[in-house]
Amino acid sequence: MANINEVAEAAGVSISTVSYALSGKRPVAPDTRRRIEAAVVELGYSPNAGARMLAGSRTQIFALTEPLRKDTHAPTHMAFVLATAIAARRNDYDVLLLTDEQAQAGMSRVAANGLVDAILVLDVAPDDARVALARQISTPTVFIGIPDDRDGLICVDLDFEAAAARAVDLLVDAGHTAIGLVGQAETAYVKSNFPPRVRASVISRGAERGAAVAYGTSGGKRADRAAARATAARLLDGGATALILHCADEAHAAVLAELDERGLRVPEDVSVISVGATFDTTALPTPIDSIPLVPEASCDLAVDLALQCLSADRPDPGVRLIPPTYSPAGSVAPPSSQSSGVAAD
């Protein structure tokens, strides 16, 4: 690995000129620049990371903490990690993984030894221990998700309330007055922050719009397909003519299977809309309208905020809510005249 001295020598300039030519922080004569670039290519030069960290004020590394709980939904989690890594690289940043118990010890460590310029927090729990830590350390920290106690923190998340309200509006606007919500597994309402937000918002918006709202849990695991089907069945039997799904991929499929078995068509007999999904709901057996959770949106913004923290004008603490988007897929229509709960077979 060649160093800056060799490049300078090969180009016949001083090392400071090489440094400036590469960083662009000082004008360099076109001819000089060309010679330097040629030398760089020839020698395969790449500035030493450690030296840059030490001399400069930037490490070009973000830490990503993820506590990988046993109930973490792997595909969704992976999508967030990937989106973060891509957003980081787009800004010349690498991502250091802080997993598991290490998530906490790791945060302190990298904050103390200056390995990273900022920390991104994934999979935020309502009572997340990393909140207290973030307040102790001086390394800028951005939460992707919203903890209960968010004082002084910078948080990014989909506006789940707005997404849920939008789903209710779409259904009520179509004429539905009885809506069923297939939610998450019961534990998710304790371990995570957004499920309660969705549930509360569906219920309150339903009340505002004069629609009856019923709710039931599901589950993401294989064994819980049955739970999702049972919930769907109960909601339909209760008279729901429209379903809002806020659950895992598998649960979506399970609900659709229940509809299919009852001979109910979407959207003729039942309207269905998905809220907060990270997967492609048009790839389901029946394509479903979606107000999705887009990892890229959250992660891009989080990375932007992290970068801003390193700039002159540090952003104000507070929650940044991402406006939901709506992707129709033809699964919402006015209710049929007859009750969907009693399907013709």
Add this chain to the structure above:
Amino acid sequence: MANINEVAEAAGVSISTVSYALSGKRPVAPDTRRRIEAAVVELGYSPNAGARMLAGSRTQIFALTEPLRKDTHAPTHMAFVLATAIAARRNDYDVLLLTDEQAQAGMSRVAANGLVDAILVLDVAPDDARVALARQISTPTVFIGIPDDRDGLICVDLDFEAAAARAVDLLVDAGHTAIGLVGQAETAYVKSNFPPRVRASVISRGAERGAAVAYGTSGGKRADRAAARATAARLLDGGATALILHCADEAHAAVLAELDERGLRVPEDVSVISVGATFDTTALPTPIDSIPLVPEASCDLAVDLALQCLSADRPDPGVRLIPPTYSPAGSVAPPSSQSSGVAAD
């Protein structure tokens, strides 16, 4: 962030003594050490990462490259990432994530700028582009998985051949002479390295032991449950009295569902054994014997090898195969006298 000078001053010693006291590379008087440790705690000192990288010869960082293809099985992948991160931390190493297209550009980059001490390669494809890269760079690289062209590389993997052969042996030893293999999705036999190894080994060992072997594909996706069931049905109809499952969690469940629907009991009517699973096969509706793929085993060894590469005696290139382990769960028994394909109902 305090630096070594402040610690030295607070403890009334020179900075070299502080350095040695912390690294343990030179004996330090007990009393001196105590004063230094006190100062470290009081000042909350942690050696600057950049400075260590520059001065020392180690960065204490491993890169982990993962090309996250669309068909990557997220839970399995996460298990490997987690196992790697834990093994690395146990040896005072952090893990830098190199995802996606960045996996290749990233490898070159971190090799060139000296950000990492070694590179761990995950999700290895038969014709993996990272093989050629690994040969070009001087950063030690360990493959977790086996590419077709492995000349001069250090690779770690479960001994899938032995695992598959063991499964056949267990079934033949129990008296089975007609074995069905429920394999992966067809694409997996091209994109990944180990599925063909398992299939070939089951077939050849079956031949050696005089058992008839039939084979069919499955699939990990929701939509492929049907495929797995159909394959199981075909194998059973073909007279198989025992099944070897080398497929996803969902496909295992689908096969068991098919057996259940046919009124076939495990192991009385059909013996079932799982090969290469990364999930808990005893948590399935029916507990299944397993010869699992243990991420910890592969990743621990990979990290060990990476560390060895940094030591005086660099390990020889070559493939390290991890001996399979067998976890009985009561799903294998002698075949019933009647053909299982024609179940009493």
Add this chain to the structure above:
DNA sequence: TTGAAAGCGCTACCAA
């Protein structure tokens, strides 16, 4: 437009 040189904070060698 360019160069010289002072650090950045640490490790590890050489002396004592």
Add this chain to the structure above:
DNA sequence: TTGGTAGCGCTTTCAA
């Protein structure tokens, strides 16, 4: 058992 100090390779000020 300890201290002094020369780098590690870069960034960035200060001069020219």
